[in-house]
Amino acid sequence: MxxxxxxxxxxxxxxxxxxxxxxxxxVDHVADGETAWxxxxxxxxxxxxxxxxxxxxxxxxxxxxxRGNDRRFPILILxxxxxxxxxxxxxxxGADEYLPKPFHMEELLARLRAIIRRAAGQVTGVLQxxxxxxxxxxxxxxxxxxxxxxxxxxxRLISYLMHHAGRVVTQIELTEHLYAQDxxxxxxxxxxxxxxxxxKVGPDLIETRRGFGYVMKGDGE
Ligand code: CA
Numbered sequence: 001m002x003x004x005x006x007x008x009x010x011x012x013x014x015x016x017x018x019x020x021x022x023x024x025x026x027v028d029h030v031a032d033g034e035t036a037w038x039x040x041x042x043x044x045x046x047x048x049x050x051x052x053x054x055x056x057x058x059x060x061x062x063x064x065x066x067r068g069n070d071r072r073f074p075i076l077i078l079x080x081x082x083x084x085x086x087x088x089x090x091x092x093x094g095a096d097e098y099l100p101k102p103f104h105m106e107e108l109l110a111r112l113r114a115i116i117r118r119a120a121g122q123v124t125g126v127l128q129x130x131x132x133x134x135x136x137x138x139x140x141x142x143x144x145x146x147x148x149x150x151x152x153x154x155x156r157l158i159s160y161l162m163h164h165a166g167r168v169v170t171q172i173e174l175t176e177h178l179y180a181q182d183x184x185x186x187x188x189x190x191x192x193x194x195x196x197x198x199x200k201v202g203p204d205l206i207e208t209r210r211g212f213g214y215v216m217k218g219d220g221e
Pocket of ligand 1: 007008009051052053054
């Protein structure tokens, strides 16, 4: 899962980046509105954390431009305590969640998990696909109740495929969602990674569609 963090306060940004990485996410960070708008308009993200008070273009304008351009990733807005009217305007403009500053990191992570799972059509915190069960809070995947021993990259792959079970996910899409923007994109890397994950979850759960991509089999398939 790849997150875009838009935050101009260095101290907060550093703390959030550390927490996100610790929770298994890949993070791109930008610190002003214009760059944020461009980044969100051209890259693929699983969720965006958007500060409203930004230099240059303000967060609300960035949000409205994204939604106006049909960018649909879930958005959590951060705003100064007391600016409730800003938050109302943000939600009306298409934000999914908000958090007033200062906030507890645990709450930010919980709200982030919630908007990501809602975007995937999930209601409960633990995601179940066939014999696999994913607990994003614990960063844990189990198969038939047995915990799988996964590297961070393997975890990200399974997590992405489980959130999109039942549909074809292309290699390009996986590259976009599993690696930070500055990562050197090697077409082979995904194939190798899928191979490693198959060894851990068994050969049948992730199907290769030659020339298209991969499908994690949903229930009943
Ligand atoms: Ca700010």
